[in-house]
Amino acid sequence: MTVDEQHPAAPQDPAQRITFFDTTLRDGEQAPGITLNTREKVEIGLQLARLGVDVIEAGFPISSPGDFEAVRAVAAEVPGVTVAALARANEKDVTVAGEAVRDAERGRIHTFIATSDIHLTYKLKMDRAQVLGAARDAVRLARTIVDDVEFSCEDATRSDVLYVAEVVGVAIAEGATTINIPDTVGYTMPNEFQRFLLDLYEACPSLHDVVLSVHCHNDLGLAVANSLAGCQVGARQVEGCVNGIGERAGNASIEELAMILRTRAEALGGLWCDVNTPEITRSSRLVSRMTGYVVQPNKAIVGRNAFAHEAGIHQHGVLANPLTYEIMDVHSVGLSESEIVLGKHSGRHALRNALEELGYELDRDELDQAFNRFKDLADRKGRISAADLEAIVGDEMRVEAAGDGYTLREIHFEGGTGDEANARVVMGDTDGNVHEAASSGDGPVDALMKAIDAAVGTTGTLIEYQVSAVTSGKDALGEARVVCEIDGRRFAGQSVSTDVLEASAIAYVRAVNASRHAEHGERIAGGV
Secondary structure, X not given: OOHHHHOOOOOOOHHHEOEEEEOOOOOHHHOOOOOOOHHHHHHHHHHHHHHOOOEEEEEOHHXXXXXXXXHHHHHHHOOOOEEEEEEEOOHHHHHHHHHHOOOOOEEEEEEEEEOOHHHHHHHHOOOHHHHHHHHHHHHHHHXXXXXXXXXXXXXXXXXXXXXXXXXXXXXXXXXXXXXXXXXXXXXXXXXXXXXXXXXXXXXXXXXXXXXXXEEEEOOOOOHHHHHHHHHHOOOOEEEEEHHHOOOOOOEOEHHHHHHHHHHOOHHHOOOEOOOOHHHHHHHHHHHHHHHOOOOOOOOOOOOOOOOOOOOHHHHHHHHHOHHHOOOOOHHHHOXXXXXXXXXXXXXXXXXXXXXXXXXXXXXXXXXXXXXXHHHHHHHHHOOEEHHHHHHHHHHHHHHHHHOOOOEEEEEEEEOOOOOOEEEEEEEEOOOOOEEEEEEEEOOHHHHHHHHHHHHHOOOEEEEEEEEXXXXXXXXXXXXXXXXXXXXXXXXXXXXXXXXXXXXXXXXHHHHHHHHHHOOOOOOOOOOO
């Protein structure tokens, strides 16, 4: 008997289906240090479509020209899903959001405004009547642009439920098709959340005529529990992010919600979803690599220890019958090892086939670039796995998106145990100029970054530095991620290489390039 046979799915009643609204590309990207370029957003969007989410919130178009273009690209290039754009409850935001999703198969405008007294007093500086009017006008305008409008009451769970009912009633009257009730600051408890939603249904009967959505943050570690609690009293859309990323402590984890519905459907009264769970692991790895947010080892579902058993008694039990310690089949989350293995003698055709199997469709120029990286890597480490290919393709996306800027040509080191570290770098720029500099530091990474600063005239302060292995073994690819402060703003950079010092240096150069290309002024942030 398999794990899934031990936990059979309940009959799938269409009325019990939970719609998945993925906000990895919007709320997830608002996490500190994450900046996704257009190509990365499209690739993640395509993978989310393979994962089977129903709605992809692609971004906040008014926040910057770059985010507008990224949302428009996702809308145009990701098939089979609803693509949503976030907008504050004002004419300009709503109009720009509508333009951004114009080319989507199914476009949605997601407009929001806060309803809690603390937000009205200290953030919006508006009274309740003004907020009610703004909500009415925003939804009315949105419905002239698209047929699918979602309205959110930011900080709903700290609001007066009767006032929320009044605002929601107005939004529904103006044509909102989905009403989202966010626990914006992750404060509520599951029983409190259920009581709030039941009171809301009672105070606003028209809520029964639209889709109720829940959007829960994880500040107290209750995002998934609160989301499920909402579904048990009528919510039919959950909002979350891959790997649970997002502002502060993050959002509800999409993969956890999906596997709970798959594994415990009967206990949840037959609630179910259409998420293609074997794509969970690939989605998790892609988002981790693109954002630079490493998944904690003991993370449910996708952590590397999620299906690991070290204790002898556990190992014996699992070998005898996986049901002794595993409540899910590893294959159900796509954790089985890929058969893709290439070597230095593999050609372009083999590489293209392998990349297509992983879900990447590259044009000729992109394939040539990937092939050059592949051959260089194959010369260094011999056998190339699926994880290696995913890493180098992701790295090439960062190179492509970076545009003009500095490139690292050479690095040299001197020093040993107890000695001062010395580094020399040779840099190139888009005009063909060469920049060389040397510096010392309290370690090789510190020396490298100071040498890069000296070569290009930058002064950066390292805020975060992480190195992790992409694959296992002594020849594993190392991925480096830096977050640094340059000219008073924070920028992130990532790179992969078999040499972690080289990866660290390239990651820092990419952060420097990002600072050079940064738009003037602060990017608008916001959301539910």
